[in-house]
Amino acid sequence: MNLPTSATSLAGWQHIYSGKVRDLFVPENGPDNILLVVASNRVSAFDHVLDPAIPGKGALLTALSNWWFSRIDMPNHLADPESAPPVPMEVSDRAMLSRRLEMYPVECVVRGALTGSGFLEYRETGSVCGIELPAGLEDGDLLETPIYTPAHKAPLGEHDENISYEQSVELVGPEVAEALREASLKIFTAARDLAAERGVILADTKFEFGRDPETGELVLADEVLTSDSSRYWDASVYFDASLSRADRLASFDKQIVRNWLRSNWDQQGVPPQLPAEIVSQTQDRYRELFTRLTGKNWG
Numbered sequence: 001m002n003l004p005t006s007a008t009s010l011a012g013w014q015h016i017y018s019g020k021v022r023d024l025f026v027p028e029n030g031p032d033n034i035l036l037v038v039a040s041n042r043v044s045a046f047d048h049v050l051d052p053a054i055p056g057k058g059a060l061l062t063a064l065s066n067w068w069f070s071r072i073d074m075p076n077h078l079a080d081p082e083s084a085p086p087v088p089m090e091v092s093d094r095a096m097l098s099r100r101l102e103m104y105p106v107e108c109v110v111r112g113a114l115t116g117s118g119f120l121e122y123r124e125t126g127s128v129c130g131i132e133l134p135a136g137l138e139d140g141d142l143l144e145t146p147i148y149t150p151a152h153k154a155p156l157g158e159h160d161e162n163i164s165y166e167q168s169v170e171l172v173g174p175e176v177a178e179a180l181r182e183a184s185l186k187i188f189t190a191a192r193d194l195a196a197e198r199g200v201i202l203a204d205t206k207f208e209f210g211r212d213p214e215t216g217e218l219v220l221a222d223e224v225l226t227s228d229s230s231r232y233w234d235a236s237v238y239f240d241a242s243l244s245r246a247d248r249l250a251s252f253d254k255q256i257v258r259n260w261l262r263s264n265w266d267q268q269g270v271p272p273q274l275p276a277e278i279v280s281q282t283q284d285r286y287r288e289l290f291t292r293l294t295g296k297n298w299g
């Protein structure tokens with residue numbers, strides 16, 4: 001993926017990896033146990049990175065991750081700024097200074113609602129990742145209890161592959177597999193309940209964990225409970241029976257972009273540029289989600 005040079009050059013840091021909307025850097029001159037996760041302002045929808053970027057998105061998602069990290073009672077990968085080179089000003093509000101972990105190759109997905117790849121698998125097999133579900137569920141239905149549906153990380157740009165819990169045991173061993181499931185379900189349930197108090201449905205999320213080589217402990221890593229790693233719905237929209245199913249399952253942050261693309265793009269080739277009004281409305285949605293969840297005003 002050719003990123004604009006500005007996205008991958010940072011004084012004192014070496015770019016090592018690009019995701020669709022985030023980049024990873026390591027200190028140019030050590031220490032080698034530090035990693036910088038920089039969230040871009042890019043938005044991905046329909047498996048395309050859209051143009052233009054949404055100003056402030058990276059900062060809002062980084063602030064949301066940091067807020068959740070502060071409320072989750074579990075070791076996390078955030079590093080002490082004293083232990084690392086300074087974070088360059090141009091990315092400081094959208095960069096996460098992290099301790100480098102030995103990442104587990106399991107995408108720890110928890111679902112409180114059945115949708116996306118989980119619903120597709122359910123429609124084919126009546127189960128998700130080997131977990132049998134009641135018959136007759138529709139896309140977007142809330143589940144009695146959240147389910148842990150791990151996935152195996154796919155190459156960049158591909159969709160992760162859903163795996164069974166037993167397959168996760170083969171990947172990381174029984175003790176770690178059990179610890180990943182327990183931690184994922186516990187964090188999800190607490191986050192879902194907090195979001196619900198704010199009128200927001202946390203439909204599902206994807207956690208990533210690693211092992212801290214210095215302490216051996218299980219550490220919550222990467223971004224956490226952002227609207228890129230999770231599906232958030234507005235509860236008042238979700239429970240509005242007058243709306244179509246598609247409108248009820250509108251993604252809190254990306255639906256404005258998706259609706260505009262559906263009316264202005266035939267989904268062939270590269271999507272058209274987003275108009276300024278769509279960019280502005282999307283900025284508002286990111287701010288609104290942050291404020292609704294954290295109770296803090298943005299800026």
Ligand SMILES: Nc1ncnc(-c2cnn(Cc3cccc(F)c3)c2)c1Cl
Nearest residue numbers: 019022023024077098099100101221222
């Ligand atoms: N603390 C850590 N230690 C070691 N590795 C990672 C790590 C590796 N990959 N990812 C996800 C990712 C993919 C693409 C771009 C990104 F910025 C981030 C996170 C972390 Cl967070």
